[in-house]
Amino acid sequence: MPDYAKTKKPDVKLVILGDMNVGKTSLLHRYMERTFKDTISTVGGAFFLKQWGPYNISIWDTAGREQFHGLGSMYCRGAAAVILTYDVTKWQSLVELENRFVSLTDTANSDCIFAIVGNKADLTDTRAFAVEPEENGTEEKEQGPRASSSPAAPPKGHKQVSREDAVALYSRILQYKLLAEETCLPAERMCFETSAKTGYNVDLLFETLFSMVLPSIRRKEAQSDSPTVDLEECREVKGAKPGCCT
Amino acid sequence: MDEEQQDREQPETVRCSHPESDCSPDATDSLDAAAAAAAISSHDPSLSDRDCGTEGPFPGKSAGIKIISSTNGPVEPDLQGPGGEGPSERTANHSEVSVGEVNGRSRPEGAEDEEDRPEDVSDSASTDNTLEDSSEFVVTVLTRASLEDQADGPSSEPSGLSQTPPPSNQDEDVTAESWRQHRKHVFVLSEAGKPIYSRYGNEEALSSTMGVMMALVSFVQTGDNTIRSIYSDEHTVVFMQQGPLVLVSVSCSRQSEQQLRAELLYVYNQIVSMLTQASINRIFERKKNYDLRRLLAGSEKILDGLLNLVDSDPSFLLSAVHCLPLASALRDSLSQILQKAITPNLVFSILIAKQQLLTIVQEKTVIEDARLEPADLHLLLNLIGASSAFQAGEIWTPICLPLFNPDCYFYAYISYLDPPDCTVCLLLLSTDKEAFYAVAECKRRIDEGMRAQNALSSIAKAHSYSASQVGVPDLRHFMYKPFDVPDNHRQLTQFTSPEMEAPYSSEEERSRLLDLYRYMHSRIHSSSRPLKLIYHVAERETLLAWVTGKFELYTCFSPLVTKASAINAITKLLRWIKKEEDRLFIRSPPKYSTTPNPSKSSRGSKGASDRPDGSDNGFLSLL
Ligand SMILES: Nc1nc2c(ncn2[C@@H]2O[C@H](COP(=O)(O)OP(=O)(O)OP(=O)(O)O)[C@@H](O)[C@H]2O)c(=O)[nH]1
Ligand SMILES: [Mg+2]
Numbered sequence: 001m002p003d004y005a006k007t008k009k010p011d012v013k014l015v016i017l018g019d020m021n022v023g024k025t026s027l028l029h030r031y032m033e034r035t036f037k038d039t040i041s042t043v044g045g046a047f048f049l050k051q052w053g054p055y056n057i058s059i060w061d062t063a064g065r066e067q068f069h070g071l072g073s074m075y076c077r078g079a080a081a082v083i084l085t086y087d088v089t090k091w092q093s094l095v096e097l098e099n100r101f102v103s104l105t106d107t108a109n110s111d112c113i114f115a116i117v118g119n120k121a122d123l124t125d126t127r128a129f130a131v132e133p134e135e136n137g138t139e140e141k142e143q144g145p146r147a148s149s150s151p152a153a154p155p156k157g158h159k160q161v162s163r164e165d166a167v168a169l170y171s172r173i174l175q176y177k178l179l180a181e182e183t184c185l186p187a188e189r190m191c192f193e194t195s196a197k198t199g200y201n202v203d204l205l206f207e208t209l210f211s212m213v214l215p216s217i218r219r220k221e222a223q224s225d226s227p228t229v230d231l232e233e234c235r236e237v238k239g240a241k242p243g244c245c246t
Numbered sequence: 247m248d249e250e251q252q253d254r255e256q257p258e259t260v261r262c263s264h265p266e267s268d269c270s271p272d273a274t275d276s277l278d279a280a281a282a283a284a285a286i287s288s289h290d291p292s293l294s295d296r297d298c299g300t301e302g303p304f305p306g307k308s309a310g311i312k313i314i315s316s317t318n319g320p321v322e323p324d325l326q327g328p329g330g331e332g333p334s335e336r337t338a339n340h341s342e343v344s345v346g347e348v349n350g351r352s353r354p355e356g357a358e359d360e361e362d363r364p365e366d367v368s369d370s371a372s373t374d375n376t377l378e379d380s381s382e383f384v385v386t387v388l389t390r391a392s393l394e395d396q397a398d399g400p401s402s403e404p405s406g407l408s409q410t411p412p413p414s415n416q417d418e419d420v421t422a423e424s425w426r427q428h429r430k431h432v433f434v435l436s437e438a439g440k441p442i443y444s445r446y447g448n449e450e451a452l453s454s455t456m457g458v459m460m461a462l463v464s465f466v467q468t469g470d471n472t473i474r475s476i477y478s479d480e481h482t483v484v485f486m487q488q489g490p491l492v493l494v495s496v497s498c499s500r501q502s503e504q505q506l507r508a509e510l511l512y513v514y515n516q517i518v519s520m521l522t523q524a525s526i527n528r529i530f531e532r533k534k535n536y537d538l539r540r541l542l543a544g545s546e547k548i549l550d551g552l553l554n555l556v557d558s559d560p561s562f563l564l565s566a567v568h569c570l571p572l573a574s575a576l577r578d579s580l581s582q583i584l585q586k587a588i589t590p591n592l593v594f595s596i597l598i599a600k601q602q603l604l605t606i607v608q609e610k611t612v613i614e615d616a617r618l619e620p621a622d623l624h625l626l627l628n629l630i631g632a633s634s635a636f637q638a639g640e641i642w643t644p645i646c647l648p649l650f651n652p653d654c655y656f657y658a659y660i661s662y663l664d665p666p667d668c669t670v671c672l673l674l675l676s677t678d679k680e681a682f683y684a685v686a687e688c689k690r691r692i693d694e695g696m697r698a699q700n701a702l703s704s705i706a707k708a709h710s711y712s713a714s715q716v717g718v719p720d721l722r723h724f725m726y727k728p729f730d731v732p733d734n735h736r737q738l739t740q741f742t743s744p745e746m747e748a749p750y751s752s753e754e755e756r757s758r759l760l761d762l763y764r765y766m767h768s769r770i771h772s773s774s775r776p777l778k779l780i781y782h783v784a785e786r787e788t789l790l791a792w793v794t795g796k797f798e799l800y801t802c803f804s805p806l807v808t809k810a811s812a813i814n815a816i817t818k819l820l821r822w823i824k825k826e827e828d829r830l831f832i833r834s835p836p837k838y839s840t841t842p843n844p845s846k847s848s849r850g851s852k853g854a855s856d857r858p859d860g861s862d863n864g865f866l867s868l869l
Contacts, residue, residue, distance in 0.1 A: 020544050040632055041544030044643020044658075047686070061639065065544045067520060071644065074679060 010049060010058035011217045014209060015076050017104060018085030019096040020064030023119040026196035027085065028061045031206045036197045044068055045075045052210050055217055072104035079108040080213040081115065083205070084173075088118040088125075088193060091160040094169065102173055113212055114173055115190050116166045117205060122195035123157030129198060166191040185212065415550055420447035420455075430506075431496040432513060432553055435460055438535040442491070442542065443513075445553055449539065459494050463487065475503050482506060488514045489523065490530035491538075499761070502768035505563065509556050512621065515648040516552050519625045520545055523652035548632040555628055560760060563767055564798070566727050566741040567620045570602035572708050574828040576701070581605045581836040583695035587688040591678040592840045593656065594618065595688075598671040599705050601627065605832060606738065610839045619649035620739050630660055630671060640689070642682045645675075659685040663693060664702055713744040716822045718815040720807040722787065723750060723759065726823055727798040728831070742823070742830040749786075759787075763800050766791040770798070781809055788812065 016024045025039045025046075032048065042063040050057045060075045062068070076082065082105050086093040097116075105112065121128035170187040174180075189208070194201040418425055425447055433452070434443040439460035441449035449456070463485060466473040476483040484495045484506040493510040501509075518526065521541055529536050556562045572580075584595040584607040597604040608618065629645065641660040646652065659674040659682065672692060674685050696702055713723050727741035750759050762784055769780050770793050782789045788803045790812050801819065803812055823830065 040547055043548075043629065043632075044641055046639035046641045047682070048639045063544070063643075065541075067541045067543075067545070068643070071679070074682075 009056065011055045011220070012080045012213050013058045013060070013078055014081045014083065014213070015060045015062065015079045015105075015108070016083045016085060017062055017072065017076075017097075017101040018064055018083075018117075019087070019090075019093045019100075022064065022085045022087040022090070022093050023196045024064065024083075024085050025061050027083075027117070027119060027194060027202060027205075028059060030196040030199055030202045034199075036199075041065065044071060055210075055214075057210060057213075066100075069100060069104075072101070073107045076105050077107040079105070079112055080216045081113045081209045082108055083115045083117055083209070084169075085117045085119055086161060086166075087120050088159055088161050089120055089123050089157045094118075094161045094165060098169060098172070102176060109216070111216065113185060113190070113209070114170065115192060115205065115209055116170050116173075118161055118163070118166055118191075118193045119196060120157075121193040121200055122198045124159035125193065125195075125200075128193065128195040128200035163191060163193065415446045416444075416448050416546060418447045420451045429497065429499050430553070430557070431494075432510070432549075433459065433494040433496070434513065434517070435492050435494070436530065436534075436536070436538060437464075437487075437490045437492060440535055440537055442538045443517075443546065443549055445550065459485075460492060463492055484510065486510045486514070489527050490534075491517070491526065499764075501764050502772070504771060504773065505764060505768055508565075509553075509562070512552060512556060512562060512625070513549060515621060515652075516549060516625050516628065517542065517545075518648040518652050519622075519629065519646050520548070522646045522655060523648065548629060551632045552625070552628045555624075555631075558757065558760070560725055560743065560763060561620070561624055561741070563760075563764060564725065564727050564741050565620050566739040567623055568602050568743065569740055569830065569832055570599055570604055570708055571711055571742070571826075571829045572604060572705075574833070576704050576708075577605050577832065579699060580696075580701060580705075581607055583692055583699070583701070585836055585838050586695065587691040588838050588840050589676075589681065589684040589688050590840055591676045591681055592674060592685065592688065592838075593677060594673070594675040595692075595838075596623075596626075596673040596675075598627065598630070598673065599669055599708065600710075601631070602710075603740075603832070604670075604705065604708075605835075607836045607838060610837045618647070618738060622647040622649050623738075626658070626673065629658075630673065640686055642685075644679070655679075657681065657685075659689065661686075661689050663696060664706075670702060670705055710745045712747055714747075715744070716819055718818050718822075720803045720811065721815050721819060722802045722804060723747075724799065724801040724819060725763065726800075726819075728823075729796050729798075738832065738835060740831050759802060762787070762789055762802070763791075766800055781812070790816065792816065 016028060018024050020041055025042050026036060028048065029039070030036055032050065042061060042065075045060050045062040045068075048059045048061065050059055060079075062072060062075050084097045084101060086097055105114070123129075167187040170191055171181055174184055192201055192205045194205055196202060428446050430445070432443070432445040433441070433449075433456055435441050435456040437460070439457045441453045441456045443449055444452050444456075463473050472487065473485045475485065480498050482495075482497050482501070482503060484497070484503055486493045486495075486507055488511075491514060493514055495506045495510050497506055526538070529538070529541075559568075561568050580597055584597065584605065587595070593609040595607040597606070603623070606618070625648070626645065639661075641658070643658050643660070644655040645658045646655050656675045656677060657679050659672075659676070661672050662668040663670045663672055672689055674688060676685050678684075713721050723744060723746055725741055725743045727739065729739075746756050746759065750756050762782075766780055766782060766789055769777050770791050778793055780789075780791045782791075783805070785805075787805050788807050789801065790803070791798075791800045793799070797820075799816070799820075801812070801816060803815065807815070827833075
């Protein structure tokens, strides 16, 4: 076995799943690089390390294409959080989450947390549309539409997926995971509507999740004496988690 | 037509010597001007006559063509395009459709091996002048069919795709004149006639055009023949069937059929690199009318990018890899850094800068069993180019190397060593799907090694060279592909070429020069009459191409150069290359061993067709 580097060992793993073209790469790019730029459909998966305070959080941006479906469970192995992303203007993208992506999370940690994220809110929602990119679209800024800040036309996209649909999916996922809703994080906190384009709710999404997985990091630290955490250990966790075979 | 006419009007002199004649391999190492000049002139009279006099518009054509079907009848019955009543009435005033035959061509495997062999195309189905009308007709059919499509609206058949493709070529209006005027269209369809890919315009809007193409293909097939190409004044239409896929190139680039076919093969292999041949075949065995776009959705940009590269990068034409010139000591130390950072099941470590190869280190068993073909590397580089949008991350993706083994996946780790510039790219290939963290760890060590030697700044200083460095006044540009660099040819075919500088700095001029090279290449590799040496006086430059047993060389001179001085210049150029060889090429790709029990294959790897089949290859069974 090669000796693992002592530096930058990821403490915790987060995975972004969802159909192709829903904006997974754009969301991560917005969060990490603070910009929105043209993307190319992801091949396989892309691994990023985000330094968050003293922690190294590893984030997998996966390809939504069916072609790479077989890899999904590998990317999810040992994940502490999964972001299930859909496009608010495409009903099918929510359906695909349930059809193709939820089952991939079987390899995630047993206490994995789930977030359901409807992206491209700028197309349907004036609030998301009007957020000024420079202000990084933090959630508190609920300023009214500012004609001057956005040269494009106001949103007139048809919203195909409502927040209620996402909330309903969230509880179906908990059922699938055999988790009692009362003991889990409430749907209101775990369903987001974002815009990678304007930055709307993007920081909120990632930082909420980071702060939620912190306990998982602390527990790992307590468990292990060594300063490094072996990600392979997650494989053992697999057998112990509640069974949810399909 | 322009170029050909130009050849005849301006007394272009094409001199050539026949295969196996004067330019024998042994004469070349110590080439001197006199010998070369003799080689040329001794063949002047007869060959230049043949060359210039009798040739029709299509260099690949020969007397041995088999015309298997003629008259305007045969095309009609099967030409019911899905879009409407079929174009049959349009054929009425046209004369002949002739289609060449190649028996046994439908074998999916093996076919790709054969493509590069000149003799393979000797029965190529060119048509002759009488076909202008009918081939025009096909082109007309193709465009008319698309018009009908528009009228009907896009195919009503539900596709599995919920997304609209990102704005690109796909959004083009297929009824517009500008759509027809593209230099080279490429279409991919399934045997059932389902559209899979179109370079320009949305495949769905083109479904009846593709239906017509498939009708042509299957009509000819009913006679146990294979349609290969159709020529018109303007266009060359080349068909290629690979397993359940049919690829069609409609080009007015005046490239040879052989070249267009090689390009289609790149397209097919890029698709295989994403899906593997085995799974493509399996999918269509199960469901003949499967919509492959379900699996390829999102890959259009990769294919678009490939076709742009094929048009602009001579590596594809030459089937060779372009190395970045580098002091051999630096290249060796980079190789050593890669050699030290290994993990089980790692098979290739590749370092790339500015889209050119810096070094490549291979697993020992891989070298013994098979080699990395330049084409596989090209497909790999194209994939990297197309997936580098978000460069800070480390990519882990399955990829198949179609020539190495069309049925297996490797897992590619792709990462840039110099963010945020992202010019130096590390590519590590493993056979283990789960090896990401171990492979990423190799990258950390490579990073460290590079930092310790300050290698990144040395790499940053490396750059391509200028033709003027050769010190030959009239030499503007060249491409040199050696067959004799010790050790390396068998393992990795390379070529070297200076920057394209003035007068070839503009996009147009560059592509004009490439077109000239393609023309020279098609003459050199002509299936009917391969040439060893061509001296070609074009309008604004003079070109000389020469192939021997030891190298293939294309040179471009200013128009005023004389034949004698061009020969003289080539002598100097070859000397210069010899002197710079260590810097220009990877001499012998270093190796490492990462498989615990490398099982040696019984087959040697001498031949060009050493392709692993997985079953008797120890390390491939790990896949
Ligand atoms: N209007 C709008 N467009 C967006 C937004 N996010 C992404 N897009 C666009 O949606 C397209 C797809 O975005 P990507 O981020 O590449 O999608 P992805 O989910 O990573 O797709 P795959 O990698 O193929 O799985 C791009 O053209 C983006 O510009 C958004 O918030 N608003
Ligand atoms: Mg993506």
